[in-house]
Amino acid sequence: MNTAIDTARLSPPPRQSLVKLLAWGVIFATLAWSWSGAEIRPMALITDGANMGTFLADFFPPNFHDWRYYLEEMVITLHIAIWGTALAVVCAVPFGLLCAENVAPAWINQPVRRMMDSCRAINEMVFAMLFVVAVGLGPFAGVLALFVHTTGILAKLFSEAVEAIDPRPVEGIRATGANLLEEIVYGIIPQVMPLWISYSLYRFESNVRSATVVGMVGAGGIGVVLWEIIRGFYFAETCAVMLIIIATVSIIDIASSRLRKLFI
Amino acid sequence: MTKAAKVMVPAIKVTRLHKTFNCCKALDGVSLDINPGEMVALIGASGSGKSTLLRHVAGLAVGDSSAQGGSIEVMGRPVQARGRLASDIRATRARIGFVFQQFNLVGRLPVMTNVLTGSLGRLPSWRSLTGLFPLEDRERAFDALTRVGISETAWQRASTLSGGQQQRAAIARTLVQRAEIILADEPIASLDPESSRRVMETLATINAEDKTTVVVCLHQVDFAIRYCPRTIALKKGQIVFDGASSDLTPSALRDLYGAEADELSAPIQGSASFITDTALAVAG
Structure with a gap:
């Protein structure tokens, strides 16, 4: 009799198992539901295997003949990412503070949050297409696209950091007769600085990746080159450009994650 | 002394202050006068409302609005009345130094900067927001740190200091503030006995030398006495109870607090208290 009680105690209660089973059921049902809409045809990978092999062979060996040009455009892509991120950081500081519940009252932070939501909801590619129309083809359109989208993301991340601060030091500053701005500069910003720097560097990393694609709609940088050579079926050159992008993005990722570790 | 005090404007004047939190009354018609230059202990068990009272005096909390009266004046200037803060509360706060139980320093800023924030109330915004403190204030901050005995830590991050050092830095902040009143909310509750003694001595010295009014919340009657x-x-x-601390004998405390008296009369450790010595002798 004792052993029977013990085994019952050792397995999870039946309700927990049921919930687990249900969760798996929902996951599989969702996958099955999306199958036809996404036109999943695994057989195509096998039947068209030979074609893909020929296609892949066209990429090798990569053609680095125009490497100077590719590098120049890659550097411009970096420039787009740098300015897009820098402008976003500058704007995300006030917007992030205005989004924070412990800084601004609801009638300010709710509208500002919705505004930031909309900046975030639209992909930077869409913004890039719009800005190409507004300010013409070229890197500046890319900068503006990254700037608007990244402001939305950073403002949200910054405000979450502000909402998680320790309120006691801020009260210490308030007790000296400081005004709201002084409370923010001396009580809040020193507390959130490490996180803010870390988030900004992370967004810079992502923006280098994004800057390589905003070019495809004409917003400057390596993306423009990539788009032209893909359309012209220059696959060896495409391979060279892709390798340059991979190398640059990897270097930036490694450098920035090293740098971020210093601030946490 | 009381005759002279009556002509003076009281440093702190609280009139029929009420404060109700969701469940219960934290302050129930508190009225008191404290004269300039006094050093007053505010005692009571946890939950008696002493910290709440102090926070109201500094304008960090507001009393009930429905109560008739419920006003606080500091140095003759209104802090709050009927549940509303005075419009010039920041100017009044600048004259009140507040010392917190948890020190409330900004851990990532140097001790020096923390102490300099005492001058925020009187600096123009362009100076305070850019961090360009005038030389005079920086000298004052360093002198304040010397006075509380921690000038060697001036450029360390505040978070690297011990609790006792952090509390003395917080007191230095009130010195830079040139506070006419220091309100200390359980300043020694998180400190070891030796640090507690030093913090209390620092406050007593400032009271004696600068004639600063000091009100300090305590839950150990020994320190108050x-x-x-x-x-x-x-x-x-x-x-x-409102009177001379020397009247607070153990029997008087028992009359006031009943069973709660034990919490208040915990002896200062390391001070050769008669009761603990006897207890040890019996136990040994």
Whole structure:
């Protein structure tokens, strides 16, 4: 009799198992539901295997003949990412503070949050297409696209950091007769600085990746080159450009994650 | 002394202050006068309302609005009345130094900057927001750190200091503030006995030398008797005793607090208290 009680105690209660089973059921049902809409045809990978092999062979060996040009455009892509991120950081500081519940009252932070939501909801590619129309083809359109989208993301991340601060030091500053701005500069910003720097560097990393694609709609940088050579079926050159992008993005990722570790 | 005090504007004047939190009354018609230059202990068990009272005096909390009266004046200037803060509350706060139980320093800033924030109330915004503190204030900050005995830590991050050092830095902040009143909310509750003694001595010295009014919340009567000539005792949001600290004998405390008296009369450790010595002798 004792052993029977013990085994019952050792397995999870039946309700927990049921919930687990249900969760798996929902996951599989969702996958099955999306199958036809996404036109999943695994057989195509096998039947068209030979074609893909020929296609892949066209990429090798990569053609680095125009490497100077590719590098120049890659550097411009970096420039787009740098300015897009820098402008976003500058704007995300006030917007992030205005989004924070412990800084601004609801009638300010709710509208500002919705505004930031909309900046975030639209992909930077869409913004890039719009800005190409507004300010013409070229890197500046890319900068503006990254700037608007990244402001939305950073403002949200910054405000979450502000909402998680320790309120006691801020009260210490308030007790000296400081005004709201002084409370923010001396009580809040020193507390959130490490996180803010870390988030900004992370967004810079992502923006280098994004800057390589905003070019495809004409917003400057390596993306423009990539788009032209893909359309012209220059696959060896495409391979060279892709390798340059991979190398640059990897270097930036490694450098920035090293740098971020210093601030946490 | 009391005759002279009556002509003076009281440093702190609280009139029929009420404060109700969701469940219960934290302050129940508190009225008191404290004269300039006094050093007063505010005692009471946890939940008696002593910290709440102090926070109201600094304008960090507001009393009930419905109550008739419910006003606080500091140096003759209104802090709050009927549940509303005065419009010039920041100018009044600048004259009140507040010392917190948890020190409330900004851990990532140097001690020096923390102490310099005491001058924020009187600096123009372009100076305070850019961090360009005038030389005079920086000298004052360093002198304040020297006075509380931690000038060697001036450029360390505040978070690297011990609790006792952080509390003395917080006191230095009130010195830079040139506060006319220091309100200390349980300043020694998180400190070891030796640090507690140093913090209380620092406050007593400032009171004696600068004639700064000091009101300090304590829950150990021993400290009140040793450092503060006057004690105000609170129980369930009401003042139950206001007089000379020397009148607070153990039997008087038992009359005031009953079983709660034990919490208040915990002896200062390391100070050869008769009771603990006897207890040890019996136990040994």
